[in-house]
Amino acid sequence: MFSLYCILFWLVRRILVKGDFDLSGCPSTESTWRYRARSGEKFLLFCDVPRQGLCHKRNLSKKQCSSTVYQGISYSSDIQWYKQSQNGLQPYAAIQNNHPHIIWENNSLQFSPVGFNDSGSYICTIKYKPNPVKESRKSKEMNCFLKIILEVQPKEKTPCMDSVKNELYLLIGSTDLVPCPAVDCEGNLQREDITWYKNGQLYPNQRKAYIDFKEIYYEDHGVYVCDYNQFVNSTWWIIRAVVEVKTIVKNTLSIPIILDPTHDMFTLEVELGKPLILECKIRFGFERNFNPVIKWYVEDAKLNKEELKQENKSIIKQVEWETIHYIAYLKKVTKKDLLRNFICFAQNSVGNSTRTIKLKQKRGVFFIYIIFGTTITLVTILMTSAFIYRYWVEIVLLYRTYKAKDETLGDRKEFDAFVSYAKQDSFDNLDPSFLNEGSFALDLLPKVLEKKYGYTLCLFERDVTPGGAYTEDIVKIIKQSRRVICVLSPRYVSSPAVFELQAAINLALQDQTLKLILIKFSPFRETDSLPHRVKQALAVLPTITWRSSKSIPPNSRFWNCVRYHMPVKNRGDLEGKGFKIFPRICS
Numbered sequence: 001m002f003s004l005y006c007i008l009f010w011l012v013r014r015i016l017v018k019g020d021f022d023l024s025g026c027p028s029t030e031s032t033w034r035y036r037a038r039s040g041e042k043f044l045l046f047c048d049v050p051r052q053g054l055c056h057k058r059n060l061s062k063k064q065c066s067s068t069v070y071q072g073i074s075y076s077s078d079i080q081w082y083k084q085s086q087n088g089l090q091p092y093a094a095i096q097n098n099h100p101h102i103i104w105e106n107n108s109l110q111f112s113p114v115g116f117n118d119s120g121s122y123i124c125t126i127k128y129k130p131n132p133v134k135e136s137r138k139s140k141e142m143n144c145f146l147k148i149i150l151e152v153q154p155k156e157k158t159p160c161m162d163s164v165k166n167e168l169y170l171l172i173g174s175t176d177l178v179p180c181p182a183v184d185c186e187g188n189l190q191r192e193d194i195t196w197y198k199n200g201q202l203y204p205n206q207r208k209a210y211i212d213f214k215e216i217y218y219e220d221h222g223v224y225v226c227d228y229n230q231f232v233n234s235t236w237w238i239i240r241a242v243v244e245v246k247t248i249v250k251n252t253l254s255i256p257i258i259l260d261p262t263h264d265m266f267t268l269e270v271e272l273g274k275p276l277i278l279e280c281k282i283r284f285g286f287e288r289n290f291n292p293v294i295k296w297y298v299e300d301a302k303l304n305k306e307e308l309k310q311e312n313k314s315i316i317k318q319v320e321w322e323t324i325h326y327i328a329y330l331k332k333v334t335k336k337d338l339l340r341n342f343i344c345f346a347q348n349s350v351g352n353s354t355r356t357i358k359l360k361q362k363r364g365v366f367f368i369y370i371i372f373g374t375t376i377t378l379v380t381i382l383m384t385s386a387f388i389y390r391y392w393v394e395i396v397l398l399y400r401t402y403k404a405k406d407e408t409l410g411d412r413k414e415f416d417a418f419v420s421y422a423k424q425d426s427f428d429n430l431d432p433s434f435l436n437e438g439s440f441a442l443d444l445l446p447k448v449l450e451k452k453y454g455y456t457l458c459l460f461e462r463d464v465t466p467g468g469a470y471t472e473d474i475v476k477i478i479k480q481s482r483r484v485i486c487v488l489s490p491r492y493v494s495s496p497a498v499f500e501l502q503a504a505i506n507l508a509l510q511d512q513t514l515k516l517i518l519i520k521f522s523p524f525r526e527t528d529s530l531p532h533r534v535k536q537a538l539a540v541l542p543t544i545t546w547r548s549s550k551s552i553p554p555n556s557r558f559w560n561c562v563r564y565h566m567p568v569k570n571r572g573d574l575e576g577k578g579f580k581i582f583p584r585i586c587s
């Protein structure tokens with residue numbers, strides 16, 4: 001870096017000493033521009049040809065000058081400033097960004113404020129690219145330089161100390177003026193020959209000693225510079241003054257508004273032992289002398305206060321208000337913190353607002369998972385159980401259809417079931433459309449169990465050749481059967497058929513493979529005459545209730561229940577047919 005400056009310095013020296021540098025393409029060959037400033041004020045030098053000076057050097061009349069198109073230099077980052085100190089004995093030295101009161105930005109060197117020590121001779125070098133439209137023939141980039149002499153005058157010398165306003169606040173929406181401060185300090189001034197700049201650019205069509213704003217807008221803020229000429233000691237000087245304009249609104253009348261937490265006594269869920277960030281978002285109305293106080297503190301039950309570690313997270317500035325996002329840190333949340341109040345305090349010149357946050361222990365996520373998981377599991381188990389309970393019969397039948405072992409093989413029994421029912425008197429059968437127990441036992445049972453599901457039934461009337469002793473025959477047949485189906489009805493319990501039931505019970509007690517299937521065909525009352533064993537059996541054995549027309553279809557719940565109690569037979573080809581799940585329970 002240093003060597004670069006050395007080379008530049010050498011270059012500049014050569015230019016200045018020998019004067020053999022081709023400047024014909026540069027905006028101006030006139031070498032020196034003289035400026036006067038007042039000490040203690042903000043001041044700007046542009047690396048640009050001042051219009052004010054240009055008019056004078058070229059001896060243009062006022063009219064000519066105002067019609068001259070100002071040729072601003074399109075500045076680039078290649079601008080470099082050099083300074084020779086006041087007495088002119090030292091060489092030019094590059095100005096570096098190590099003076100606290102001097103900065104260079106874009107094409108300008110800014111002094112805030114300018115002091116006597118800043119007097120002296122300045123040079124700025126710039127890579128100049130002529131306007132390609134106007135000077136198309138030589139639109140080659142070239143190195144140009146400007147020499148500027150700055151003279152800083154003591155402020156006391158000027159007669160206008162009090163009236164100088166280098167900083168102006170303009171109320172948005174109002175009508176106002178921006179006066180050129182230097183003008184008031186000079187008595188003998190042509191008040192119509194001022195050049196104005198705003199933010200380093202020529203402010204067009206403005207030649208008066210003030211800029212007149214009909215209505216102030218926010219965008220009118222900026223750095224304004226006004227120049228005029230003065231002839232002193234047979235030399236023309238450019239007198240320059242800077243006005244910093246800020247556009248503002250009226251001071252707020254309201255206390256700070258805390259946007260977040262949204263309400264007082266806000267409860268925050270926290271985990272013990274974890275760090276915590278407390279957030280507070282506050283909106284302050286505009287104040288010209290903005291001096292906010294923002295604090296996060298913690299208050300225990302005895303109202304002892306303690307400030308927390310805190311900082312600004314972000315600040316959003318708008319014209320009428322600014323929002324400050326302010327945060328506090330807690331390294332670790334302790335049990336004690338659950339009993340304390342965390343308070344965000346905000347104050348402006350109008351007053352203060354606070355918001356209190358209370359901490360509450362958060363139930364661990366793990367805990368919630370366990371609760372949730374357990375509930376789901378329980379519900380699933382319950383639902384599965386209910387399903388199995390309701391459809392047990394169908395599940396078993398389904399299982400048998402595909403899997404179960406045929407239990408009829410090798411037991412040397414002839415019948416799957418012996419059907420026991422009350423024999424009928426012929427004159428009972430008055431209504432053929434009404435299904436009585438006789439036709440149930442003799443017609444429907446064989447039709448469904450034998451034809452459809454392939455069981456072998458024994459019906460006394462049908463399958464036993466008459467002649468033998470009734471009781472012996474019955475016992476013999478029951479022994480040859482795997483099941484005894486009893487069609488219970490009032491007539492059954494009062495008829496001799498009860499003997500069959502009794503015999504079946506006695507035989508079942510000896511033969512494990514013999515089982516009873518009780519079908520409650522119609523409601524009946526147990527009579528006292530019934531044998532004790534029969535009463536016991538009626539009380540404990542499973543009973544299937546006949547529900548007349550609802551039970552008739554072979555795939556009804558009734559038949560499913562009957563089949564459930566029938567022996568397991570692998571007649572898949574017949575069993576599977578017409579099988580359907582009904583949501584009812586066997587009874």
Ligand SMILES: *[C@@H]1O[C@H](CO)[C@@H](O)[C@H](O)[C@H]1NC(C)=O
Pocket residue numbers: 059061
């Ligand atoms: C400038 O122009 C005025 C008339 O417009 C003339 O009187 C004066 O001599 C000129 N000065 C120079 C330095 O050319």
Ligand SMILES: *[C@@H]1O[C@H](CO)[C@@H](O)[C@H](O)[C@H]1NC(C)=O
Pocket residue numbers: 115117
């Ligand atoms: C001006 O220069 C003098 C000596 O050269 C020095 O003592 C003083 O601190 C300087 N003042 C500023 C404001 O730089």
Ligand SMILES: *[C@@H]1O[C@H](CO)[C@@H](O)[C@H](O)[C@H]1NC(C)=O
Pocket residue numbers: 105106199200
């Ligand atoms: C410098 O230039 C940038 C971009 O053109 C502009 O935004 C900024 O306001 C300029 N700074 C000054 C002090 O003029």
Ligand SMILES: *[C@@H]1O[C@H](CO)[C@@H](O)[C@H](O)[C@H]1NC(C)=O
Pocket residue numbers: 232233
């Ligand atoms: C004009 O020059 C003289 C001596 O050269 C000097 O004393 C005087 O202060 C100068 N006037 C101004 C206004 O600078």
Ligand SMILES: *[C@@H]1O[C@H](CO)[C@@H](O)[C@H](O)[C@H]1NC(C)=O
Pocket residue numbers: 292310311312315324
């Ligand atoms: C936060 O910003 C405000 C407003 O700019 C300022 O007054 C305050 O000192 C800052 N506080 C901290 C801790 O940075």
Ligand SMILES: *[C@@H]1O[C@H](CO)[C@@H](O)[C@H](O)[C@H]1NC(C)=O
Pocket residue numbers: 347351352353
């Ligand atoms: C906050 O404002 C209230 C009135 O609203 C006042 O009593 C209190 O003293 C203020 N607190 C502080 C710390 O200024």
